[in-house]
Amino acid sequence: MREVGIVGIGHTKFGRLDYDLVDIMAWSSLEALKDAGIEGGIDQVFVANMGAGAVNNQTGIASALVSRIFLEPAMAETVENGPASGASAVKCGYLAIAAGMADTVLVTGGERMRETTGWKATDFVATLTHPDAEYAYGLTLPAYGGMFTRAYMERHGLTEKHLAMIAVKAHRNAEKNPFAHIEETASIDGIWDGPHREVVNPVMADPLRLYDLCPVSDGAASVVLTAMETAGRFKKKPIRIAGIGQATDTHCVFNREDLLDLKAVRLAAERAYAMAGIGPKEISLAELHDAFLILEVAESEEVGFFPKGEAKKAIERGETEIAGRIPINTSGGLKAKGHPVGATGVSQIHEIVKQLRGEAEEGRRVKNPRYGLAVNFGGFGNNVVATILAKE
């Protein structure tokens, strides 16, 4: 199999965008092509998206994107894997190049969720749960996030203050990220100790509060992949895809032996480490799928950064901050950068590339990174993709 690298990246601002979905994706795609120093020559396009049909009343968006940016006759498919669609699409791009089906692939993840209300967006995402055993009873992803958080707190002694500390870190990083949805500071004095906490930071899915959850965002992110053997013809030095791992778990969370065991995260990370030939200690930074802040905590343990139940100590010691031992969610994460579901996995990889190239903004730039890990979490942990990128 051929080795694959990333030679171009593009990103829109995340937030509420007044453009149609295909225009949003076209923007990041053209940015990625520009970054790669090319105008065409794309053999294959993979589009990651979850809700175009349900939310935007549009299907066939891979074909629409190709046509919008004049990439015909490139091959094109849409990849739908829930909130893990983005990393799955990158995996498809990797496979196409590694197998020799394509030399250069554009992967774009995009979503336009703010066309509808927050409640309806929550309902749409909840359609990934089991229709009879979960959805029918009103279960939503925030509800699962709340239950998971409560169980984790009881077992491992995590407190709401730990979550507030992560939120403050996420906002601090997002403030310096020009693509982030959230541009405002959050402080412990405001969201945790403040006299008006119950209104400023209300409970949304007990014990999760407003500042423990990601916003509903529009946005897109793109990467250009190519075979490492021919990557020299592009403008920038490639960032190699060193490892990809994926694993699934039961559709119904109820069927798992232990609610707190995110087995698919652990297995996906182990497979990615094995492929890259490294372990968690070699990782310089990570983008972890923190749709709810508890997921940053739990995933950081499952991928081997900290023993189970010990992440809280790392938070207290500032180990996950930009200058810490293992900076996590330097982009602001889903929590503050935003979470247009289909775009998220590609956006995480965009961030890792930016950091490995040394192009991240001052104040959130990780010092001398070598390997970056991205974990894209689908369902409530029933389909997880881990990607490791390496600076050559």
Next chain:
Amino acid sequence: MILDELEKRLRPPARAVPSYPPKVIVLASGKPLVVRQAENDDIPILLEAIEPLVRVRKDFYDIVAARMYAELLSQYLHRTLDPYCLIGTIDGVIASIVNGRMIDEKRGMSYHTLTIHRGLRCGAHMFAAKMEHHMDVLKQEEVFIVAESYLGFKRWMIEYQLEPRPDFQHELGGVGSYALTRKLYDTYKTRLLAGTRPVPPEVLRTADTLILPDEYPQIPGFKR
């Protein structure tokens, strides 16, 4: 002399209406948002703060800003009956403005909520303060509300579960009105209304002299 006579005829009667007592809300950023009632002398600078937004198409800022500009100008020139305006400031900088008026002793009319400083829920806090003014300060029983923007509709009509009043024609025109009743207010007050009184004097002083915003997130690259 004739001008004085005409002015008397054009100016609605000034009635003694209770003023909104200032309060402070500690925002998520940890910064205090001071909420106080605007005096007539504050209005010229508020108009200056609003004016750049009149040309912002996004999120219906243009219509909300243009209408609020006209409403505050009308208040300043004494052409509206029993109007009020509340302002929210962060370090003295105008962050959000809300206004409305009394229809009669029992009923109020909400005009607009315009937020310049976005991302800290200042608009939500100010809208709640406006409802507090009608219900707790003016002791009214219901407030009529319409929305021009999608955000406004999602935030007020849906979040407060306002009662549709299709037969009431709101002064802002458009579709039939919605109403916040005392019962709804009492239901949502604990969850949506924040603030501490009295405001410490040193904090309140920051809102004495209003400062124009240097930047508008709605207008990238704005320079005054």
